[in-house]
Amino acid sequence: MTPNPYLWLVPLLPLAGAAINGFLGRRSSKRAISAIALVFCGLAFAMALYLAAGFSSASAPYSCDFAHWLRSGNFQVDFSFYLDQLSLVMLLVVTGVGFLIHIYSVGYMWDDDGYYRFMAYLNLFMFFMLTLVLAKNYLVMFIGWEGVGLASYLLIGFWFTKDAAAAAGKKAFIVNRIGDFGFLIALFLMIKYFGSLDFTHVFAAVRLMPAETAGASTLTAIGLLLMVGAAGKSAQIPLYVWLPDAMEGPTPVSALIHAATMVTAGVYMVARSSAIFDRAPTAMTVVAIIGTLTALFAATIGIAQTDIKKVLAYSTVSQLGYMFMACGVGAFSAGIFHLMTHAFFKGLLFLAAGSVIHGVGGEQDMRKMGGLRVYMPWTFLTMTIATFTIAGFPPLAAFFSKDEILWKAYSSPYGSWVYWLIGVITAFLTSFYMFRLWFLTFFGDYLGGTAESPVPRLPVSTLAVPTHGHHSDHSSDHGHGHEPHESSWMMLGPLVVLAVLSIVGGWVGIGDHFGRFLAPVFQTGGSSELVETAAESSGKWTETLLTLISVTAAFLGLYFAYVLYHKRRELPARIARSLGGLYDAVVHKYYIDEIYVALFVKPLIDGSTTILWHGIDQGVIDAAVNDSADAAREVSDKVRHMQSGNLRSYAGWVAAGGAVVIAYMVWMGVTH
Amino acid sequence: MIPLSYYLVLSGILFVCGVLGFLIKRNIITIFMSIELMLNGVNLSFVAFAAQWHSLSGQVFVFFVMVVAAAEAAVGLAIIIAVYRTRETLNVDQVNLLKL
Amino acid sequence: MFHLILFLFFGAICVAGAVNLLVQSHPINSALSLVVVMASLAGEYLLLGGEFVAAIQVIVYAGAIMVLFLITIMLLNAGKEERTKGSRVAILIGVPGVLIGGVLVTWTLLTRPNAQTVPIGALKGDSGSIARLLFHDFLLPFEVTSVLILIAIMGAVVLASRPEAVARGPRKDGR
Numbered sequence: 001m002t003p004n005p006y007l008w009l010v011p012l013l014p015l016a017g018a019a020i021n022g023f024l025g026r027r028s029s030k031r032a033i034s035a036i037a038l039v040f041c042g043l044a045f046a047m048a049l050y051l052a053a054g055f056s057s058a059s060a061p062y063s064c065d066f067a068h069w070l071r072s073g074n075f076q077v078d079f080s081f082y083l084d085q086l087s088l089v090m091l092l093v094v095t096g097v098g099f100l101i102h103i104y105s106v107g108y109m110w111d112d113d114g115y116y117r118f119m120a121y122l123n124l125f126m127f128f129m130l131t132l133v134l135a136k137n138y139l140v141m142f143i144g145w146e147g148v149g150l151a152s153y154l155l156i157g158f159w160f161t162k163d164a165a166a167a168a169g170k171k172a173f174i175v176n177r178i179g180d181f182g183f184l185i186a187l188f189l190m191i192k193y194f195g196s197l198d199f200t201h202v203f204a205a206v207r208l209m210p211a212e213t214a215g216a217s218t219l220t221a222i223g224l225l226l227m228v229g230a231a232g233k234s235a236q237i238p239l240y241v242w243l244p245d246a247m248e249g250p251t252p253v254s255a256l257i258h259a260a261t262m263v264t265a266g267v268y269m270v271a272r273s274s275a276i277f278d279r280a281p282t283a284m285t286v287v288a289i290i291g292t293l294t295a296l297f298a299a300t301i302g303i304a305q306t307d308i309k310k311v312l313a314y315s316t317v318s319q320l321g322y323m324f325m326a327c328g329v330g331a332f333s334a335g336i337f338h339l340m341t342h343a344f345f346k347g348l349l350f351l352a353a354g355s356v357i358h359g360v361g362g363e364q365d366m367r368k369m370g371g372l373r374v375y376m377p378w379t380f381l382t383m384t385i386a387t388f389t390i391a392g393f394p395p396l397a398a399f400f401s402k403d404e405i406l407w408k409a410y411s412s413p414y415g416s417w418v419y420w421l422i423g424v425i426t427a428f429l430t431s432f433y434m435f436r437l438w439f440l441t442f443f444g445d446y447l448g449g450t451a452e453s454p455v456p457r458l459p460v461s462t463l464a465v466p467t468h469g470h471h472s473d474h475s476s477d478h479g480h481g482h483e484p485h486e487s488s489w490m491m492l493g494p495l496v497v498l499a500v501l502s503i504v505g506g507w508v509g510i511g512d513h514f515g516r517f518l519a520p521v522f523q524t525g526g527s528s529e530l531v532e533t534a535a536e537s538s539g540k541w542t543e544t545l546l547t548l549i550s551v552t553a554a555f556l557g558l559y560f561a562y563v564l565y566h567k568r569r570e571l572p573a574r575i576a577r578s579l580g581g582l583y584d585a586v587v588h589k590y591y592i593d594e595i596y597v598a599l600f601v602k603p604l605i606d607g608s609t610t611i612l613w614h615g616i617d618q619g620v621i622d623a624a625v626n627d628s629a630d631a632a633r634e635v636s637d638k639v640r641h642m643q644s645g646n647l648r649s650y651a652g653w654v655a656a657g658g659a660v661v662i663a664y665m666v667w668m669g670v671t672h
Numbered sequence: 673m674i675p676l677s678y679y680l681v682l683s684g685i686l687f688v689c690g691v692l693g694f695l696i697k698r699n700i701i702t703i704f705m706s707i708e709l710m711l712n713g714v715n716l717s718f719v720a721f722a723a724q725w726h727s728l729s730g731q732v733f734v735f736f737v738m739v740v741a742a743a744e745a746a747v748g749l750a751i752i753i754a755v756y757r758t759r760e761t762l763n764v765d766q767v768n769l770l771k772l
Numbered sequence: 773m774f775h776l777i778l779f780l781f782f783g784a785i786c787v788a789g790a791v792n793l794l795v796q797s798h799p800i801n802s803a804l805s806l807v808v809v810m811a812s813l814a815g816e817y818l819l820l821g822g823e824f825v826a827a828i829q830v831i832v833y834a835g836a837i838m839v840l841f842l843i844t845i846m847l848l849n850a851g852k853e854e855r856t857k858g859s860r861v862a863i864l865i866g867v868p869g870v871l872i873g874g875v876l877v878t879w880t881l882l883t884r885p886n887a888q889t890v891p892i893g894a895l896k897g898d899s900g901s902i903a904r905l906l907f908h909d910f911l912l913p914f915e916v917t918s919v920l921i922l923i924a925i926m927g928a929v930v931l932a933s934r935p936e937a938v939a940r941g942p943r944k945d946g947r
Contacts, residue, residue: 645771647703647764651694652866659869659876666876673889674775677881679816682783684881686809688874689790695866699853701845702799705806708837709790712813715829723820723895724888728905731825731897735906738832739917743924745837749844750931756848757934763854 001200006047007064007081010091011130013044018123025116034106037119041102041126045095051083052092057520060084063136070139077197082136086521089336090133090268093343097260098126100494104351105252107490108358112250118158122256125151129261133268138187138197141269145183145233148262149176155257156249168245175242179232186225193218203275210279223276223283226269227290234266234320236294241593243317247309251354254309259316259346264339267323271332274522278330284414288328292409292422295321297590299429303436304586307364308353311437315390316346318426322405325423329415331408333518337509338401344505345389345398348498352383355487355495356441366437370444375484378492380442382499387438389502391431391554397506402427403547404509410546420546424553431557439565446484679720686713700752700764704745711741775892778819785812799850803841810834821895824902 017040025033061084070077083091102122109118128151132144150173157169190197194205209219230236235243246258257263270277270287277284295318302314319342326335357364359376373380389396392403406427409419486492508514564572576583585591642653686709693706715734722730752762759767789809793802810833817826906914 643771645768647767648695648866649860651691652863652869655691655695655866655873656869659873662873662876666880669880673891674779676888676890677884678779678783679820679890680881681878682786682816684874684877685787686790688870689787689794691870692867693794695863695870696794697802697853699799699850701841701848701850702793702802702853705793705799705802705841708833709793709806709809712810712833715825716813716816719817719820719822719825719895720890722822723890726894726896728896728901729909731822731895731902732905732910734822734825735828735902736910736913736917738828739921742832742837743920745840746924746928747931749840750928752844753848753932762848762850 002059002062004051004062004064004083007051007062007083007134008066008079010044010047010051010095011081011127011134013040013047014123014126014130016040018120018127021116021120021123025120028116030110030115033116033119037123038099038102038106040123041095041099044126044130045099048091048095052088055083055088057085057517060520061087074195075191077137077139079140080136080198081134081140082199083134084521085518086268086271086336087133089340089518090264091130093340094126094129094133094261097343097347097498098122098129098256100497101252101256101260101347101351104255104354104491104494105250107488108252108354109250114158118155118250121151121154121158122252125155125257125262129265132265136199138190138199138202141272142180142183142187145229145265145269146180148257148265149173149180149233152176152246152253152257152262155253156246158249158253162248165248168242168248172242172246175239176232179229179239182225182228182232184229186222186229189218189222189225199272206275206279219276219280220282223273223280224286226273226276227283227287230266230270230324231290232266233269234263234324235317236266236290236321236324237297240294240298240317241596244310244313244589247307247313251309251350251357254313255347255350255354258313259350260343263316263320264323264343267320267327267335267339270324270327271336271522274327274332277327281414284328284330286328288325288409288414288419291321291324291326291328292419293321294318295325295426296422296429297321299426299433300586301589303429303433304583305433306366308356308366308369308437308441309350309364311366311433312346312349312353315349315430315434318430319346319390322402322423322426325409325419326405329409329412329419331405331412332522333515334401334404334408336518337514338398338405341389341397341401341502341505344498344501345386348382348386348495348502349390351491351495351498352379352386355379355491356383358487358491359484361484366440368447369441371442371446372484373442375446376486378486379495382492382495383442384438385499385502387434390434391557392427392550393554394551395503395506397502397504399551400506400509403550404515406550407543407546411542424550427550428553428557431554432561435558435561436565439561443566444569676720676724680717683713683717683720686710686716689713698763698765700755700762700767701749703764704748704752708741708745711737775819778892779816782812782815782819785809786816797853799845799853800842803838803845806841807834807838810838817897819892820890820897821893822897824897824899 017036020036020040021028021033025036028036061082063083064081066079066081069079102119105118105122109115112118125148128144128147130144132141132148135141135144153169153173156172157166159165160169187197190202194202196202196205206219228239232239243258243263247254249257277287298314298317298321302311302318305311305314319338323335323338323342326332326338356369356372356376356379359372359379360369363369385396389398392399394400406420406423409415409423410417564575588594642649690706690708690710690713693709694703697703697706715737718730718734718737722728722734755767756762761767786809789805789812792805793809796802796805810829814826814829814834817829
């Protein structure tokens with residue numbers, strides 16, 4: 001373990017930016033705010049590059065003990081940071097993509113009244129996310145974990161005057177908390193059985209334990225509980241419901257938090273805990289099953305959505321399912337590989353979608369778009385690259401990562417052809433709905449032209465409520481033209497960079513360079529090491545065949561989308577009508593939200609209202625106070641009759657009192 | 673040779689009669705007289721004890737009690753006259769404005 | 773023996789007078805009964821040997837205070853008592869209370885073994901001794917009582933005068 005005294009700077013630089021913008025931003029100029037935000041985020045990125053340049057696998061991992069924290073008997077937790085190959089990858093992804101999105105936000109949110117708040121929250125998010133990936137123990141990771149949940153809540157509900165946004169923020173936070181509950185119990189179990197939360201200690205202790213057979217105790221429990229936390233944070237079944245609602249937030253938020261970085265925290269955590277999962281096969285199987293099912297499930301919902309951001313949201317859920325599938329079959333480095341490429345292309349997709357929305361003046365419904373490739377050439381170009389990438393066409397990035405996952409799902413000792421088959425079907429669906437989006441948005445005739453003056457989504461009031469940014473764009477405010485327009489270069493620049501990364505980002509996977517780079521982290525001595533190297537021996541021909549099948553699936557998706565959404569546009573409606581109820585269920589997201597409300601939300605609210613509010617608060621507490629006041633009034637009402645103004649009654653009372661005293665004294669005298 | 677307690681019993685009887693008069697009578701002057709009766713009863717017990725313990729201070733105290741009773745009677749009757757002037761009645765039950 | 777007879781004689785008159793005060797309905801009768809009580813009490817004091825006390829009892833109490841009462845009764849033209857709505861509390865609670873208290877005290881007094889006897893004329897109650905005590909040990913209270921009486925006089929004058937007489941001050945023609 002090599003000490004590195006500068007690691008702590010990486011998270012704390014964005015925190016400084018957040019503090020400055022948060023406290024002083026209200027009265028600062030927009031240029032100053034942007035400069036602060038970009039400078040501090042950029043410095044973090046520069047430090048990440050510097051650390052990457054100086055990184056050597058021989059002296060890895062690096063650690064940095066920043067400050068003491070908890071000391072309680074034998075239990076000790078400090079603020080410590082840790083840099084190994086896995087955290088380095090995450091660090092570069094988070095700071096790199098984060099920095100690009102910061103630049104994009106400057107253009108996107110420039111005209112918003114809450115601009116300084118937005119930039120402060122973005123920096124705050126960077127701080128928490130970097131704390132999460134650089135943590136050396138589970139508790140510091142948990143700080144980051146909770147913090148990104150908080151930042152997500154703040155940013156989803158950024159336009160807090162809009163009810164839907166506020167509700168979506170709450171929903172995200174609460175569903176996250178359910179996952180965090182599982183995470184916490186896992187931490188408690190770790191403290192109980194290992195006496196420490198530090199990665200090195202825990203994993204060393206775990207590696208000494210034998211692999212648990214199915215259904216056996218501690219490690220399986222810890223693994224399952226960690227998965228609960230990951231399911232909450234990374235939007236897997238059954239805790240994915242917050243992610244589509246989170247699209248209420250501004251598009252840079254969707255890109256950064258809900259595509260590239262925060263939602264991948266769950267995958268990172270599972271990968272980091274690979275030693276635990278490796279010893280608990282049951283938990284790994286559960287992870288794989290959840291991931292696979294989520295991938296398929298979300299893809300089926302995605303094909304029927306009409307809001308461009310919702311399609312991308314379900315796509316994110318689906319792609320995260322792929323990553324968990326990879327981790328579940330023991331191919332942790334494949335999962336991280338896909339995480340990296342996903343950050344590039346999904347971030348690009350969201351930012352481009354933001355550019356589209358911006359260009360058409362706030363419209364998010366794809367049925368009112370069309371033919372935009374003429375008006376927005378650069379957005380069209382970059383989005384095309386991203387769409388082909390996500391579909392899995394070679395030689396773009398996702399081809400390599402997705403194929404690696406599918407191959408490992410088939411060939412790993414933990415895997416099975418069922419995973420592979422579902423993965424291929426999901427790939428077909430992914431390609432289909434992405435190209436559907438592509439065709440609907442950029443081809444055909446522009447269907448939104450009738451909405452001349454772009455209707456604001458919020459009622460514009462005279463108070464300084466924050467207006468959403470994509471209503472008005474760059475500073476050369478040419479009065480919202482009737483036709484769509486391209487975005488400024490502040491927004492297009494990051495798109496181009498991400499597009500380039502989407503093209504080349506997968507090439508690190510050729511020859512398994514990426515896998516070998518990460519191998520020391522996942523060296524567990526258990527079966528997953530075999531998984532990492534299993535590809536070599538198990539038959540190159542099988543692998544090539546499977547690759548061809550998945551590429552074919554991508555082409556099929558493109559073909560079907562072309563037919564249904566470009567050539568014969570009347571077909572989708574006819575198919576929808578003929579499918580009837582099934583189609584309705586898909587469009588309504590299988591009514592999952594309604595089921596959750598009926599099962600959990602409504603009983604909880606009703607229970608709280610009747611039992612806690614009416615029953616205890618009003619019935620017991622208020623009643624106690626009111627009744628004691630009433631009792632006081634009753635008593636004094638009876639007693640006041642003593643004050644009658646009548647002299648003789650007073651004398652009567654005095655005489656009676658005197659008799660009592662005399663009697664008492666006589667009694668005392670007699671009995672003693 | 674009489675037991676001291678006889679004098680005290682007599683004093684008690686006088687006192688009880690005074691209290692009863694206070695409670696039963698309706699005329700304010702009669703009530704005032706009952707107060708004087710009570711004071712007399714107490715005076716008697718003072719003198720009785722003074723006799724038992726051969727103390728002169730007891731009698732001096734009786735002297736002072738009488739002085740105070742005189743002053744109190746004078747002022748009290750003046751008040752009664754003033755009340756009679758305003759309320760036109762000597763019935764104590766009708767002087768009851770100080771009530772809740 | 774002789775002592776007991778005299779004691780009972782004066783005591784009976786005393787009690788009779790007290791009871792009569794309760795029973796009579798006209799305040800003048802009650803006042804006269806009270807005079808009788810005071811006179812008999814003077815006799816009791818003499819039995820105990822308190823000559824000075826007996827004397828001032830007759831002079832001050834029976835002679836001055838009771839005269840004051842009688843003058844007030846005549847001034848206010850107090851008549852027979854009318855039956856008005858009384859206070860239930862006084863009758864129901866006060867009377868039993870005081871009777872119980874009296875019974876308890878009497879019972880206690882009569883059943884105590886500590887029954888010291890007082891001989892007839894036991895008190896050294898001549899004027900000389902009392903005066904010596906009064907003007908030596910109790911000088912201050914004595915002087916204070918003179919102030920007290922002065923205040924009582926002034927208070928009585930103010931309270932009993934007619935309101936407009938006070939406000940107007942003495943009349944010009946000296947009446």
